[in-house]
Amino acid sequence: MSNVKAQSPSSARRVRKAVLPAAGLGTRFLPATKAQPKEMLPVVDKPLIQYVAEECVASGIEHIIIVTGKGKNAIEDHFDLAPSLERFLEEKGKKDQAEMVRRISNMVRVSYTRQKEPLGLGHAVLVARDLVGDEPFAVLLGDVIIPGNRPATKQLVEVYEATGIGAIAVEQVPREKTHLYGVVDGEPKPQAPWGQRLLRIRDLVEKPKPGKAPSNLAITGRYVLPPDIFDCLARTKPGSGNEIQLTDALRILA
Template identity: 45%
Template structure:
């Protein structure tokens, strides 16, 4: 595919209840839990903006209005900070211009595929990205983020792309993995997708890692798709049906992934990013050594 249509829209499925983080998430969306001093959703939106994405589509549920408010103008807060001579640049990344943020409601929790389908009217006939904010993807120092790496690859291949990471082979049964075809550097042809295969039947150790670029035809597939694993409409099932009809590739992410949907992954991400900060890294490393002793 030459000169593919650019990726300017992204869907963020953020309707989940975050039960693994109760009681913290009883009144606060899990996407607003901070990694050091930035909420998870901010990392994902910043990654999207770096990749040239202009429109963020949040698929929300009940109790998630605070996510949108995070990106709204906070007049009282900004006025108070200005009066006190505080650094206002700290809020720059949280401001959205009109039209940047759009929300749709997933009224019934029917799975990731259903959440994506809820955004069909806004996606329209455009290719779009998907971000799972629980998957915190951090590019290597001075390198680009995951979605920017994917967009760069998409401009060469077109079609559909997913991000993947290599894990120890004995861990593959916890993830969705790809059946790989020809490889060209970080780019791998996808011949199939297998959800949580037994270790001895896994076609590879490359796991799907929470970032996607899909063509709008996936919405038509989801429209007529029945439920799959867990009685839910699965995005992986819809993508598998598109393989062979359109180009489908995986991009091995040059960076680090933190599973912030789990408590251990959340703590790991917080410590790792805190230790890299110029304003606190040395103190955090000293603190960690003291605790370990």
């Protein structure tokens, strides 16, 4: 875990909302994503985004805001009520499956907003500003699963609620792959109960070449951020890929 500056601990509020950016075209997964969102690709018996939503619920999130785009209707359908399907399953004696379908639509409050242009992750988060309001929130990439005994988002929420400081999950990656990630420059900030796993962020760089990367600590698609990030995003100019990068806005916040 790494952290970024926010308000003082005494003014920190509970993290109730999460933004799931899911408007990308999924070109890395073609042809599988030609006719379906990458977030709906199955992993065993569930689509990717359901695992992410379940992580939110396990982390105490009460309201999920999914940022969608053109061709993403399947995501909304997945989390919607399906009374005809439930009725069909019950008539066939498949009550367990009917209950499973019912749980998907009832597990958490879900809202949607549209990113009308592919202007980057930072822009996708900014699009959710009105639904998030003036409170801290989590960001989880809708196509990234992080396995573990304790949800990554829950750990970040605990850091924020204890310290009042935004938190980002990072992992070590091979140096030759830093150009694929946002990378942080951090220094140890040991603090109970997280110990050496907690770092203070000094800087962040979006997709640096291996020779220019400040470290091999890559951002892994999980964030808990203060509402101040929205003003930072509004001031952020297009960067890598001519997109508004969340990493660049985090540099302002840090």
